[in-house]
Amino acid sequence: MTEQTRRSLLRTGALTAGALAAGALAAPQAFAAAPLVRRDRPVLTHGIQSGDVTADSAIVWTRADRPSRMVVEISRDPSFRNARTYRGPLLTPDTGGTGKLRVSGLPAGTELHYRVTAEDGRATSEPLTGRFRTVPLGRSDTRILWSGDVVGQGWGINPDIGGMTPYAAMAARRPDLFLHSGDTVYSDGPLTESVTLPDGRVWHNIVTPEKSKVAETLDEYRGQFAYNLLDENVKAFAAAVPSYVQWDDHEVTNNWYPGEILDLPQYTEKRVDVLKQRAFQAFHEWQPIxxxxAVDGRVYRSFRYGRHVEIFVLDMRTYKDANTADQTRPGHILGDRQARWLVDGLNRSTATWKIVQADLPIGLVVPDGSGIEGVANALPGAPAGREAELAWVLHRIRNVVNVVWLTADVHYTAAHHYSPDRAAFADFSPFWEFVSGPLHAGAFGPNTLDPTFGPEAVFVHAPPAANTSPLEGFQHFGELNVDGASGALTVDLRDGKGSSLWSKTLRPERPGRHQ
Structure with missing residues (x-):
């Protein structure tokens, strides 16, 4: 590091008190103790992550406890022989100490090891290491996991059970990629130190200051993401598996929509648009995206993943209309620009499978008081409300084969098949939607299916009571396995321990023929 760079780092000063608090959060004693570190050197406080991986590049993320320079090394060899070094951004209070760097010029379809350090001009942090696989160019076996809903409904990191163990189960599946379907945090869900279950057992939470109230300030939103990365299972998974991440409502507040004014006593800031901007900044600071x-510089974007897969990551929050809107009139869930982008992308795609990564389900009724939170409006008959926009999309992609929708949101797992033969609106082609969650939150469901697009619940695994705790076995993640030779797609809906609850293999269709 040059003397000029060292001086510029020293001039940035210490991190803010709030950011220091996030960095100083201690891991629970039940977890493996951290190795002794020199306190006169930078410390990477919340692990490392990779994401938005392509055939020749990936985003690498970390956070340091003081102003310092992020440095990334990439190698095919876990011993980091012949490693390539990338000098990243300064980690400063402006981003709460976080930073990310796109490392480029990488070989396609290759498992690579990465090592991250931080330099402050006087000393270098202890390194953290991880791995990711770049996107293959041709026909390749591929394993993709998806889920959502993390630390919701009062269920936080419980050291008595080893923390968020579904992440360890996912890591054991050795996936190439993880699709996070939103509700990456619960900014509106404060935690208490203990929760008494109906049978008298007691759930214990680790609680931080930022998780003791609803998030309103930027530092409080940052603290939501910092909290989840206290869990060793989460950190280990994030270091080993690249992700494509989207947001849903709880990154901001429950069931939010643009322009909403909250009528909730726990909030002093009532304007959702103000909260949204703070949450959006924290989301981008703490996620490897x-x-x-993104098409709009925010969330929605697409990725080609080899010969067989293309993934379309949606944003069904930023452009939706009010939950209180008249459900008999045409509405919006994607907005005109995103809807056209999705239609154009699906029609142009040459991938065998077009995966739509949605943060809300299509046919499940998700109410918001007397209003509607999701797409389905709970009214039989022709598409109306937000359904009208989805009907336009489905009509415009009716000649596109092998489109599969993935989501989480409703806190149970299900397989839905949509067919015009059962639908009030019939000008579309049949397709599958797979739902899987929660990853670590209260379990709910099942929700009512709206008949407009002819859904059939082929499989459902839901709890017997609302807000069933993670102890009861209703945590879920989904798995896609693509056979490189045949292009067949096998879907498994798994429980939080990794056991398959339901499985189906879909064979690629030719245009004009639909399953």
Whole structure:
């Protein structure tokens, strides 16, 4: 590091008190003790992550406890022989100490090891290491996991059970990629130190200051993401598996929509648009996503993953109309620009499978008091409300084969098949929607299916009571396995321990023929 760079780092000063608090959070004693570190050197406080991976690049993320320079090394060899070094951004209070770097010029379809350090001009942090696989170019066996809903409904990191163990179960599946379907945090869900279950057992939570109230300030939103990365299972998974991440409502507040004014006593800031901007900044600071890849510089974007897969990551929050809107009139869930982008992308795609990563389900009724939170409006007959926009999309992609929708949101797992033969609106082609969650939150469901698009619940695994705790076995994640030779797609809906609850293999269709 040059003397000029060292001086510029020293001039940035210490991190803010709030950011220091996030960095100083201690891991629970039940977890493996952290190795002794020199306190006169930078510390990477919340692990490392990779995301938005392509055939020749990936985003690498970390956070340091003081102003310092992020440095990333990439190698095919876990011993880091012949490693390539990338000098990243300064980690400063402006981003709460976080930073990310797109490492480029990488070989396609290759498992690579990465090592991250932080330099402050005087000392270098202890390194943290991880791995990711770049996107293959041709026909390749591929394993993709998806889920959502993390630390919701009062269920936080419980050291008595080893923390968020579904992440360890996912890591054991050795996936190439993880699709996070939203509700990555619960900014509106404060935690208490203990929760008494109906049978008298007691659930214990680790609680931090930022998780003791609803998030309103930027530092409080940052603290939501910092909390989840206290869990060793989460950190280990994030270091080993690249992700494509989207947001849903709880990154901001429950069931939010643009322009909403909250009528909730726990909030002093009632304007959702103000909260949204703070949450959006924290979300981008703490997730390994690349805003430059997004069409609007925010969330929605697409990725080609080899010969067989293309993934379309949606944003069903930023452009939706009010939950209180008249459900008999046409509404919006994607907005005109995103809807056209999705239609154009699906029609142009040459991938065998077109995966739509949605943060809300299509046919499940998700109420918001007397209003509607999701797409389905609970009214039989022709599409209306937000359904009208989805009907336009489905009509415009009716000649596109092998489109599969993935989501989480409703806190149970299900397989839905949509067919015009059962639908009030019939001008579309049949397709599958797979739902899987929660990853670590209260379990709910099942929700009512709206008949407009002819859904059939082929499989459902839901709890017997609302807000069933993670102890009861209703945590879920989904798995896609693509056979490189045949292109067949096998879907498994798994429980939080990794056991398959339901499985189906879909064979690629030719245009004009639908399953």
């Amino acid at each position: 690349d805003a430059k890849r």
